[in-house]
Amino acid sequence: MNKPEEICPRCFIGVLRFDLQAYALVWQQQIIAIPDAPCYTCDICSYREYEDDLVNWVHELIGTAPNDADDPRPRNQPKSHHKA
Numbered sequence: 001m002n003k004p005e006e007i008c009p010r011c012f013i014g015v016l017r018f019d020l021q022a023y024a025l026v027w028q029q030q031i032i033a034i035p036d037a038p039c040y041t042c043d044i045c046s047y048r049e050y051e052d053d054l055v056n057w058v059h060e061l062i063g064t065a066p067n068d069a070d071d072p073r074p075r076n077q078p079k080s081h082h083k084a
């Protein structure tokens, strides 16, 4: 799955390198955060580009998630929900 190195589209000097960075988005006034999201980061200007797969997955996840954010009861969910 390794891409060839890509020149940064912002500074045109740096190279986008595979990295794991936090990814966060705001959804229904809540912040959804993924601590180690695969992305490509420019080594010069820190421009960051996330994998389309990740973005699609996140949107799929919140699109199909039951709306239980207001449910105060503890839930026992297997953590290994998402495996490649």
Ligand SMILES: [Zn+2]
Pocket: 008, 009, 010, 011, 012, 013, 014, 015, 042, 043, 044, 045, 046, 047
């Ligand atoms: Zn750059």
